[in-house]
Amino acid sequence: MTALHHARARAEAFAHSLGLRVPILLGPMAGACPPSLSIAVGNAGGLGSAGVLLMKPEAIKAWAAEVRSGTNGAFNLNLWIPDPAPRRDAAAEAAVREFLKGFGPEVKPEAADATPPDFAAQCEAMLEAAPAFISSVMGLYPPEFVARMKAKGIKWIANISSVTEAKAAEAAGADIIAAQGMEAGGHRGAFDAATAEANMIGLFSLLPAVVDAVKLPVVATGGIGDARGVAAALLLGASAVQIGSGFLRCPEAKIAPAWADALGRTLPEQTRISRVFSGRPGRSIATAYVQAATAPGAPSPAPYPVQRGLTQxxxxxxxKADNIDGIQAWAGQSSAMARAVPAAEVVRDLWEGASALLG
Incomplete structure (x- = not known):
């Protein structure tokens, strides 16, 4: 068997072991994974998903119920591991509020008091929803939660951004490793927020290193936008790929039209990693707000989730105004490859194209 055939056979076997028809996973994007998108991806044979970071327990369970009503496919629920409580600085927050006047409505001081939903309650809701997969990002689930996942037969997909993190996830009991390259849109998955920008590794360096370092199957994510990227990732040892930005222009994603249109014309160099939306590093389109907020002399962003509250x-x-300049327009470096076609067509073309390339 040639290397090409071996890569394809490994991916097909992995997909079938998970109950999928194709090794294509939807990236769990908080705020951009409506049930309609996961239903479409699941019915096309891939894995639907939701980033539940901002969802309260009842919303998590409602999302799962709606997806189950529309597809027999498996799905994944993803949650951030919480950071320590942020250090507050009233003067710094006031400077950010003043700066934001140039890009939207006046920001009240209490906006900075925003807090995420209760992590423990979200974990309970995920267990109650009983998806086939639960994934983590920004760290690792506590051992007691991992044990309860395993007892329910739920597989744990651990998102990592370095070989060190991959080894830690394997030791903690992860079933699958999702290796996130620096090309990915949205938030960086680094366990340590303080070093997220310093430790950025491209997928083509990260993926084979992680495959060599762990015994678990590895899913490649970050900058994969077409069949060529899928085939390349499988040749580098991945058992599947996870794609986020590549699905955002699909009608089922239901994002703001200005964001969807901008994705289609955004070159790799027109994205930027910054903390200016949430306080955590994330890759977005370099909009007017992003460029101004990262320019010399702009106020430093507040920590997560304070900055998120301030920019809300x-x-x-x-x-509401469909104005790209103030939208939190997350975008991977391959966003221009995203197509404004139904998600099922994206899944089909990705896998059929990759299969042809792999023989």
């Missing part, structure tokens, strides 16, 4: 009004107003 701007982001909401921009979505």
């Amino acid at each position: 009004a701007m982001r909401d107003a921009a979505v």
Whole structure:
């Protein structure tokens, strides 16, 4: 068997072991994974998913119920591992509020008090929803939660951004490793927020190193936008690929039209990693707000989730006005490959194209 055939056979076997028809996973994007998108991906044979970071327990269970009503396919629920409580700085927050006046409505001081939903309650809701997969990002689940997942037969997909993190995830009991290259859109998955920008590794360096370092199957994610990227990732040892930005222009994603249109014309160098939306490093389109907020002299972003609270009004107003300059327009470096076609067509073309390349 040639290397090409071996790569394809490994991916097909992995997909079948998970109950999937194709080794294509939808990236769990918080705020951009409506049930309609996962239903479409699941019915096309891939794995649907939701980033539940911002969802309260009842919303998590409702999302799972709606996806189950529309597809027999498996799905994945993803949750951030919480950071320590942020250090507050009233003067720094005031400077950010003043800066934001140029991009949206006036921000009230109490906006900085935003807190995420209760992590423990979200974990309970995920267990109650009983998906086939639960994934983690920004760290590792505590051992007692891992044990309860295993008892329910739920597989744990651990998102990592370095070989060191991959080894830690394997030791903690992960079933599958999702290796996130620096090309990925949205938030960086680094366990340590303080070093996230310093330790950025491209997928083509990260993926084979992780495959060599762990015994678990590895899913490649970050900058994969077409069949060539899928085939390349499988040749580098991945058993499947996970794609986020590549699905955002699909009608089932239901994102703001200005964001969807901008994705289609965004070159790799027109994305930027910054903390200016949430306080955590994330890759977005370099919009007018991003460029101004990262320019010399701009106020330093507040930590997560304070910065997220401060920018909420701007982001909401921009979505309502369909104004790309204030939208939190997450985008991977291959976003221009995303197509405004149904998600099922994206899944089909990705796998049929990769299969042809792999013989």
